[in-house]
Amino acid sequence: MHKAGFVNIVGNPxxxxxxxxxxxxxxxxxxxxxxxxTTRHRIMxxxxxxxxxxxxxxxxxxxxxxxxxxxxMLAFSESAxxxxxxxxxxxxxxxxxxKNMDFLExxxxxxxxxxxxxxxxxxxPALHSAPEGAVNVHPRKGNEAPSGAxxxxxxxxxxxxxxxxxxxxxxxxxxxSAKNKFGTDIxxxxxxxxxxESPAYFDKDQLTDKPARFFVxxxxxxxxxxxxxxxxxYSVEVSVESFHETEKNIRIRAIIYVERExxxxxxxxxxxxxxxxxxxxSRKALxxxxxxxxxxxxxxxxxxxxxxxxxxxxxFGYNPE
Numbered sequence: 001m002h003k004a005g006f007v008n009i010v011g012n013p014x015x016x017x018x019x020x021x022x023x024x025x026x027x028x029x030x031x032x033x034x035x036x037x038t039t040r041h042r043i044m045x046x047x048x049x050x051x052x053x054x055x056x057x058x059x060x061x062x063x064x065x066x067x068x069x070x071x072x073m074l075a076f077s078e079s080a081x082x083x084x085x086x087x088x089x090x091x092x093x094x095x096x097x098x099k100n101m102d103f104l105e106x107x108x109x110x111x112x113x114x115x116x117x118x119x120x121x122x123x124x125p126a127l128h129s130a131p132e133g134a135v136n137v138h139p140r141k142g143n144e145a146p147s148g149a150x151x152x153x154x155x156x157x158x159x160x161x162x163x164x165x166x167x168x169x170x171x172x173x174x175x176x177s178a179k180n181k182f183g184t185d186i187x188x189x190x191x192x193x194x195x196x197e198s199p200a201y202f203d204k205d206q207l208t209d210k211p212a213r214f215f216v217x218x219x220x221x222x223x224x225x226x227x228x229x230x231x232x233x234y235s236v237e238v239s240v241e242s243f244h245e246t247e248k249n250i251r252i253r254a255i256i257y258v259e260r261e262x263x264x265x266x267x268x269x270x271x272x273x274x275x276x277x278x279x280x281x282s283r284k285a286l287x288x289x290x291x292x293x294x295x296x297x298x299x300x301x302x303x304x305x306x307x308x309x310x311x312x313x314x315x316f317g318y319n320p321e
Contacts, residue, residue, distance in 0.1 A: 003195040004053040005085030010077055010107070012099055013037050013061025015092045016119040020178035021045055021058040024188060028289070029208055030058045031222040037061060037234065038225060040069070041317065042076040044209040046202055053200040054191060057084075062103045069307040072318035081106055086113050086194045088187075089171065092120040097163050108168060113194045115187065116164050116171040121157065122180050213240040214317075215289060220254055220282045220298070224267070227278060232266055235259045237306060237316050249293040252286070257303040264300050275300065 009017045018030035018039055025045035031038055039060045047054040059080045060073035081087070089107055091097065098104075107114065161173050172190070176183035202209070217238035225233040235258050242253040256275075258264050268275045279298045286294045306312040313319070 001197055002051050002053075002199060003192070004055070004198040004200050005195040006055045006057065006083050006201075007086045007088060007191055007195075008057040008059065008080035008084040009088045009090060010059050010080050010103075011061065011090035012095055013063060015061070015090045015095060016178045017061070017090050018058050020088070020090060020117070020119065020176075020184070021056055023178050023181055023184050024054075024056055025207075027207060031218050031225075033222060033225045035225050035233065037063070037073070038222075040073055040076075041210075041214075042080060046206055046208060048200070048204045048206075052192065052195065053202065053204070054195065055201055062100045064100070067308045068310055068313055069318060072313055077103070078106070081110065084110075084112055085196055086115065086191055088115050088117055089168065090117045090119055091164065093118060093123050093157070093160060094120070097160075097167055104167060114168060114171040115190065116168050116173045117187065118157070118160055118164070118173065118175045119178055121175045122177040122182065212245075212290070213243050216240045216243065216252055216254060216286060219285045219289065220256065220278065223278045223281045223285070224256070227274070227281075228266065232258075232263055235263055235307070236267070237303075239316065245292075249295060250286075250290060251295045253297045254299075256298060256300045257306060258300065259303065259305055259307065261302055264302055267300050 009021055011017050013036035014034075016032075018032040021030045021043070022028050022032065022045075025047055027045065029045040030043050037060065039058055041060070043058045045056045045058070047056065057080050059077045062074065062077050063070060065071040065074050087107065087110060157175060161175075164171070164173055174183060174187055174190070176187060178184065217240055220238045221233075221236060224236050224238075237257045239255045239257065240252060241255055242251070244251045256267060258267060266274070267278075269277075275298060279296055282298070283294045283296045286296065303312060306316070
């Protein structure tokens, strides 16, 4: 008997979906930063064993779109509802459970297994002093008592669980901390139990559905998210113009696109210092990712209002179909 299926991760921005994806896959597939809207695409990470294949999908945070790029991001999230065998709906201990109810109502109508993951439970005050093993992380089903922590954190977490049980009564609820790998082993075990019998969908040695160039652009964009403030990171797209790989090294030429001349100046910085920092940090991360020496050239160009141009979005790969 062989099991295989699509396990899709959805939820609002900045709840830890990408961190969870990386923990479950065991590789750094998705970029993860402290900023919302870090993930823009639907990214697959594949876990293989002799008798099983789990195809995880990380998706952009659900939001009400203000321009065409965000419309494409929402379409990626909604597409994950259409082909999931198991849905992981990620929330955390601080967000309003009724945020983006339009999307949540679509989740409520789904007939597949739903695991509601309350992430970041390490933020519970009493959990820091609770003895090891004191937190019950078994999934809650139906009318079972809430899964929670001991002591002062019990009522704190139980209230969150009860609210989500009202909103998604058919979901199994599991408190986790993706960052600290708390509850992720139990989650993975439950996913394995829920997978349908099926042959593998991808080759057993395949880790993701994305090409190497995609990860180059994502790693560079990650550094921009980390090193620039306000609107700049969200006005940036990265395109890999050339990627030449040999046995020992990879030569890459990447273009950083912005929407305004003023943004171009900020990205480059005084005497090119800012761009050099992004290039140096990107090169280090790329060498770690590919395990080879990297020669990276980065340039900055203006592509006015690319976030609102369907033609440009198609060029950058923002097509959910």
